[in-house]
Amino acid sequence: MERILRGIGANALGQVVTIVTQLLSVPLFLAAWGPERYGTWLMVIAVPVYLGLADLGFTGVAVNRINMSIAAGNQRAAVVCYQSTLVLLLSIGAVLGGMAMLAGAAFGDAIEGWTGLAGGAAVLAMLMIAIYVVGYMFALLSHGVFYSVGRYAEAIMWLNLFRLLEFVALAAGVLLFDGGFLLLLTLLAIVRVLLVVVTYVRMVRLAAWARAGVSAFSRAELREMLLPALALNAFPIGNALNMQGMVLCAGFVFGPAFVAYFSAMRTLSRIPYQLGQLISQSLSPEIGRLYGQRNARALRALFRHALSASVGLAGACGVFLYIAGEWICQLWTHGKIAPIHPDYSWLLAAAVVNSLWHTASVMVTSTNNHARLSLVYLAANAAGLLIAVAGGKLLGQAAVSFGVLATELLILLALLPLIHGFARHGLAGVLAKP
Known part of the structure; x- marks a missing residue:
């Protein structure tokens, strides 16, 4: 438990760094470069x-x-x-x-x-x-x-x-x-x-x-690592489609100025997601140890507590940001950027939905048992990006935010059986196999 608490503390520092740097980056670059050049920089660092x-x-x-x-x-x-x-x-x-x-x-x-x-x-x-x-x-x-x-x-x-x-x-x-x-x-x-x-x-x-x-x-070691490595590679590809892919989609379809707006709103709306990471990511080393011991009871308890805490933190933060979003943006960007609905609402909802399935994903990625999850994750992120691109004519600029939400919902629906298995048995699905 002491190691987990230290891990949560370290991740808390990480989230503070992420939130502070992202919140400060927007007004800093907007003031120095303006929306057009700042949007181009965001595309470069993608x-x-x-x-x-x-x-x-x-x-x-x-x-x-x-x-x-x-x-x-x-x-x-x-x-x-x-x-x-x-x-x-x-x-x-x-x-x-x-x-x-x-x-x-x-x-x-x-x-x-x-x-x-x-x-x-x-x-x-x-x-x-x-x-x-x-x-x-x-x-x-x-x-x-x-x-x-x-x-x-x-x-x-x-x-x-x-x-x-x-x-x-x-x-x-x-x-x-x-x-x-x-x-x-x-x-x-x-x-x-x-x-x-x-x-x-x-x-x-x-x-x-x-x-x-x-x-x-x-x-021989590299050959043995090849299949799980290729499967794990689906996660950064999925992340790239979801994060940088959405930025590039916003830029090429709606222009660099919209990239600045979308990135600012997504930065704010991802705070609930980042709070959930405080808990779930800190468990990774402990999950590996318990899995090696085949300690199903401890894994089940760990999963239940982590899921409850992640969802609770993300949900409470999401409600606060929904209520205070306009006020925060007024102070944050000096009135240059303000939340637009339903874009902002969909981005907040996506962060909360993420907290419902992310803990289950850590249960499998921490033990190199992620082959099935990798396919689900990659397919969902590709589908979300396609929805964002194709939905432009119907939803306009809101299509990008809807694509983000659609991605999270698709992953949650696909992982519901795995989530149920972890909650009941600790070792579920592929983890239960020797």
Whole structure:
């Protein structure tokens, strides 16, 4: 319980960082750049999310395998998994960096027309994006080691502190140096490299076996990880469709100015979702340990309490934001952006619906038993994006918000049997299989 509480505290810090940085980013960029350029920047920083799929899901699977291997007393298996994934990420990083620079050179005219970055600046910008993306992969791999020694909270703390540092760097770049896109992307890459260095130094102090090396590299280990990795990859693809995909849809269909409005409303409406994450994400390491013990009773109790707390927090916050939304936006954006219904109502409803199924999803993703869920998640997010695009003629700009809500409802409907099984038995569906 102490580890869970520390994890909730670390995630609370993370949500504070997310809320503060997102709330401050909107007025900061709107004042400095205006809606048009700010909307373009939002579209630019959507690119790293898609490039982050280049690890094919191996990093997330490795985190779970390392955690469960140490819990089972098998340090050798953890070393093999860690070093095999490390070699894979080094290879991916080299390829991604090269391809990014080639893309910057090949599509220089298009990038210049979109962002104003010309010639070598476009190449450097793409390289900075690649460094930023690969840095996160290395930082995430270290989480498996932190989790395995009971330091989940510390891993999350480092990640969130550097997210805050990223925001400070961006704010300085805009306010102090009047920087353009290349400067801001370079600052993001530098901060991400610092994160990798700091987490590595701390990680090897906690677990000496986790030093970088290649002697334990195993192709057989990577082959064994392949199927769950590909399945796990469906989640970032789904997230990209839901988050960045909706932003790009809003921008290309309704224009960059609408992107600024939609992003602001979604930022505000996702606060209930982020509160639910405080609880569910903190359970991931504990779920892995209990699953290894096949402790169905403890898993059932954990699931019930987490579900109740997540829904309660999200619901109460959603009601408050519905009532106070216009007042908050008046203070937040100085009257430049105000909630429009039903757009805002649908976004709030989507955040509350998410709290109903997300805890069940953590039960399977924490144990690498996520193959079926991955298909549901990917299909629902693709369907939601299609609804947003196709609904433009019927619903106008509100179609984007309706697509967000439709995504959450589709996932909830598909997961109802799994949710019922966890509530009754603890080990349900695929988790009940040996």
